[in-house]
Amino acid sequence: MASSDLIFQSTDLAQRRTEFLDAARSGGARLRDKDGTSLVMLPERQLHLLQELRKWSSVHLRLERMLARPDFRPTVQNLGDLAWLRVFDCEDLKEFAAELNEALVAADSDNSTAPLDECLKAWRTTAQRLEDPLRRSVLLDKTSVPDLVEADRPE
Template sequence: MTDIYQASDLANKRTEIIDRARHGLAQIRDKDSTSLVMLPERRLRMLEEIAKWSLAHMRLEELLRREAAPPNVTDLGDLAWLRVFELDDLREFVDELHAVLVAAHSDEDPSVLEECIRAWRITARQLEDPLRRSVLLGRHDPDDFTEAEPPR
């Protein structure tokens, strides 16, 4: 149970309130009954990041449910960087995003989420280049390769 402090407590119990906030959160009731919460900035940023990507996940999941083809740039909006992926890849992204959102929330650490997004963005940039795309997605025959000689 969270103790609720009054705004006037900030004058006398400042250290106690800050300590509560540092170790979770401190709730303060203002004179007009507005409830205010103090918490570590790191935790706030983590919650904001999870909320942002949860919304993106739901939006993309809905787009994929309705469409038989990959969504267009307009539909993707701020996720337009995903436009280079085929439908199966987008579904894989949605599944992976769901898993890392659960992990980030459970761990209270957005680093796994940030790493996932970074890796998918890097892949998207590589696929934008036609030559790299053909190398990454093309068929490779073992006869296309030869043994490399050691440097002299």
């Protein structure tokens, strides 16, 4: 019998606690409560991963729906909890959505929130930098190459 097929009873917690904890450590232990409720115990990092994947998948879907509307304009009100993205235009938001999707797939595949955390940190950092008018002008400066001249090496 596979460990995922094994269902412990509440009375097993006293007699088979080591087996129950081993099953929980290796991915999940199922427990049937006296009232028939099925409970699962798993490592906290797995629960955290599942919660983050659920949250950001939902955010991704919502953003994709917003971006699909032809009249969409990024404002604090229509971005809601994504208001930190307000400094970006629609093209940037599409790029964010694509990168978020890749990060979600990688996080699920790697069984780690690291790819998702890295993606979000990079976009949040960029958004914070763009909030400052001086930094924004430097980052988005459209200086053309002819404005630059070659400098001679000092002697």
